[in-house]
Amino acid sequence: MSTLALQVRGVGKRYRIGARKQADRQGLLHRLGALARRSQTDDRTFWALQDVSFEIRHGENVGLIGLNGAGKSTLLKILSRITRPTTGRITVDGRIGALLEVGTGFHGDLTGRENVFLYGSILGMTREEVRRKFDAIVEFSGTGPFIDTPVKRYSSGMYVRLAFSVAAHMEPEILLLDEVLAVGDLPFQRKCMEFAKEMQRRDAAIMFVSHNMFSIKTMCERVIYLRRGRVVYDGPTDEGIRLYEEDCRTLSQESGLEGDGRLTVTSVEVLAEDGTERHLFQYGERMRVRIRYRAHEPLEAPNFIVAVMRADDVSCCSFSTEDDVASRPVVDGQGVVELLTPPIRLVAEMYRIFVLVRAKGFQDLIAVHGPTPIHIAHDLYDTHFGVFHEHGEWRWLDEAGSAVRRAASDTSLTR
Amino acid sequence: MSEVTESPGRISHRFEIRPDLGLFDLELGAVWKYRQLLFFLAWREVRVRYKQAALGVAWAVLQPVMVVIILSAVFGVFARLPSEGLPYPVFLFAGLIPWTYFSEALRRGSVGLVGDAELVKKVYFPRLIIPLAMVVAPLVDLALASGVLFVFLAWYGIWPTVNVLLLPVLVLVSMALALAVALWLGPINVRFRDVMHTLPFLLQIWMYATPVIYPLSMVPERWQPLYRLNPMVGVIEAFRWSLLGMGEVDVAAIGVSLAVISVVLVGGLLFFRRMEGSFADVI
Numbered sequence: 068m069s070t071l072a073l074q075v076r077g078v079g080k081r082y083r084i085g086a087r088k089q090a091d092r093q094g095l096l097h098r099l100g101a102l103a104r105r106s107q108t109d110d111r112t113f114w115a116l117q118d119v120s121f122e123i124r125h126g127e128n129v130g131l132i133g134l135n136g137a138g139k140s141t142l143l144k145i146l147s148r149i150t151r152p153t154t155g156r157i158t159v160d161g162r163i164g165a166l167l168e169v170g171t172g173f174h175g176d177l178t179g180r181e182n183v184f185l186y187g188s189i190l191g192m193t194r195e196e197v198r199r200k201f202d203a204i205v206e207f208s209g210t211g212p213f214i215d216t217p218v219k220r221y222s223s224g225m226y227v228r229l230a231f232s233v234a235a236h237m238e239p240e241i242l243l244l245d246e247v248l249a250v251g252d253l254p255f256q257r258k259c260m261e262f263a264k265e266m267q268r269r270d271a272a273i274m275f276v277s278h279n280m281f282s283i284k285t286m287c288e289r290v291i292y293l294r295r296g297r298v299v300y301d302g303p304t305d306e307g308i309r310l311y312e313e314d315c316r317t318l319s320q321e322s323g324l325e326g327d328g329r330l331t332v333t334s335v336e337v338l339a340e341d342g343t344e345r346h347l348f349q350y351g352e353r354m355r356v357r358i359r360y361r362a363h364e365p366l367e368a369p370n371f372i373v374a375v376m377r378a379d380d381v382s383c384c385s386f387s388t389e390d391d392v393a394s395r396p397v398v399d400g401q402g403v404v405e406l407l408t409p410p411i412r413l414v415a416e417m418y419r420i421f422v423l424v425r426a427k428g429f430q431d432l433i434a435v436h437g438p439t440p441i442h443i444a445h446d447l448y449d450t451h452f453g454v455f456h457e458h459g460e461w462r463w464l465d466e467a468g469s470a471v472r473r474a475a476s477d478t479s480l481t482r
Numbered sequence: 483m484s485e486v487t488e489s490p491g492r493i494s495h496r497f498e499i500r501p502d503l504g505l506f507d508l509e510l511g512a513v514w515k516y517r518q519l520l521f522f523l524a525w526r527e528v529r530v531r532y533k534q535a536a537l538g539v540a541w542a543v544l545q546p547v548m549v550v551i552i553l554s555a556v557f558g559v560f561a562r563l564p565s566e567g568l569p570y571p572v573f574l575f576a577g578l579i580p581w582t583y584f585s586e587a588l589r590r591g592s593v594g595l596v597g598d599a600e601l602v603k604k605v606y607f608p609r610l611i612i613p614l615a616m617v618v619a620p621l622v623d624l625a626l627a628s629g630v631l632f633v634f635l636a637w638y639g640i641w642p643t644v645n646v647l648l649l650p651v652l653v654l655v656s657m658a659l660a661l662a663v664a665l666w667l668g669p670i671n672v673r674f675r676d677v678m679h680t681l682p683f684l685l686q687i688w689m690y691a692t693p694v695i696y697p698l699s700m701v702p703e704r705w706q707p708l709y710r711l712n713p714m715v716g717v718i719e720a721f722r723w724s725l726l727g728m729g730e731v732d733v734a735a736i737g738v739s740l741a742v743i744s745v746v747l748v749g750g751l752l753f754f755r756r757m758e759g760s761f762a763d764v765i
């Protein structure tokens with residue numbers, strides 16, 4: 068058994084809410100006095116983390132999951148020593164590399180070369196170490212020809228690549244990764260994954276925070292699930308993700324949506340176009356949503372709606388029988404209705420499918436079902452591209468607004 | 483990524499994260515480990531300051547010269563302030579140089595944490611590094627301006643004596659004072675940006691309360707004891723003594739300076755350490 072990399076015992080973090088507002092009211096001097104005395108009277112407090120304990124061994128890859136506000140970022144900040152815990156003890160054995168945000172500390176006016184050294188020292192590397200790895204860093208980033216240009220003239224992609232490759236050469240023994248890292252273009256994302264795998268091979272302990280269960284599944288054999296600042300699960304990935312998805316479901320049920328009960332949606336199946344059951348779709352695939360229902364009384368042209376919500380609760384799109392002129396004049400007893408979506412152009416993310424049944428004309432809510440989680444995958448199009456991605460048509464016009472006839476040279480370029 | 487073998491000079495390894503440090507645990511060892519970051523932050527300050535300026539570093543020379551010309555015209559020519567028998571511009575320049583360094587170091591040291599807020603929020607390092615780097619960075623300007631000063635003195639036929647050997651010590655003393663005050667103002671500025679807005683006035687008042695543009699002899703005798711509580715009085719006077727051979731070393735004034743600086747510095751270190759833990763949360 069390998070040695071402990073991180074040992075976290077009883078860690079809690081308390082924040083004061085409204086401390087700032089009070090400061091404004093009470094005046095500077097009073098507040099300063101209170102500050103120095105650490106007076107906590109009057110302040111309302113909030114525990115972002117409470118009694119968190121776990122251990123991570125060298126070579127282990129652990130996913131940290133939880134809904135928004137569960138305390139994931141706070142925990143990472145404490146582990147990376149950016150902020151101090153209110154209670155508890157953490158023993159760290161090994162060089163910590165925290166990539167909560169790549170490129171913090173880069174200065175636009177400095178050249179790529181200068182920034183490599185500056186950022187390296189910010190990450191805790193010595194000058195000799197950076198010097199020794201300098202060529203490798205530049206090569207990995209692919210910014211070679213621009214290394215003596217101020218980075219404010221870099222494209223954002225180049226900027227991130229250079230910063231990341233400095234970080235990648237830090238050779239941490241404990242790596243704290245935030246999902247915000249997953250930015251940049253496809254080849255670069257691949258590099259990030261390669262980097263993580265390389266770290267795995269080197270027996271580094273990795274703690275990975277993400278909302279994307281898909282990447283958690285591919286990266287981690289174990290997850291720690293935080294709910295309202297407490298560890299509610301610590302174990303094999305599949306079971307943790309199941310719990311998490313269950314909570315997502317409860318959360319949306321808590322949203323207060325409830326039908327009046329005149330019809331029950333008995334099941335919702337998400338299928339591939341060929342009818343096999345599926346939860347992972349490629350961008351551009353069509354999806355079948357098969358809804359089984361039982362109406363307890365005859366309903367006049369009820370409107371069946373399939374709504375797609377992104378993991379972060381962005382309502383992405385919906386389909387309805389009324390809108391698509393597919394309503395039935397009367398629905399009664401048991402039945403099945405199936406939606407075949409157009410090719411899905413939503414970007415890669417986790418989504419939840421809700422089925423709603425409303426009375427004719429989008430009025431009273433009769434029944435709700437869901438969510439059913441699905442994943443959409445694409446190598447490139449993620450939420451940085453927007454909610455959906457679709458190719459457009461472009462043409463060039465002159466001042467008067469008429470289409471510019473392509474010059475022969477243009478044509479030769481495009482052909 | 484090459485070998486995974488132990489590379490020389492790595493920072494880190496086994497440590498504990500606890501809610502609070504002991505009152506007197508200044509973690510100076512960690513500051514030492516991160517000394518290269520101190521160097522790079524200071525170096526960044528210097529690099530960035532004169533980037534994309536057509537005259538570049540020449541500004542570090544031009545600025546003090548301009549200030550000396552303007553102030554000499556106002557206070558030397560029009561107001562006819564006495565200058566202990568020396569040409570007024572010489573008298574002024576010799577006081578202005580340490581003062582300019584001190585006020586820059588204090589200003590940058592105090593606002594540095596907020597200026598690097600992104601860093602404070604996203605990366606770990608001993609926070610003390612920031613004010614330290616900020617008081618170190620203006621040393622470059624000081625060195626350049628001193629070069630101008632020596633040329634200037636030579637032009638007036640004043641040649642340095644052995645006394646100039648004391649200058650580095652005096653620079654260290656002003657650095658310690660700037661740091662000491664910045665250690666108090668910096669953490670307060672993290673929470674109340676009012677410091678940032680008050681600082682220019684504070685520095686202006688402080689300059690007028692220091693014999694920079696006028697000689698110490700102009701201060702009424704009965705106010706002198708109070709006046710000398712200002713640690714910069716001793717520093718500026720000693721500066722003029724070591725450069726111009728003006729007056730004599732006022733041991734009492736230096737003693738007062740050192741005593742005040744030590745108290746403020748130690749208190750500042752403790753205060754800074756105490757506040758440091760919450761910087762990332764409130765900045």
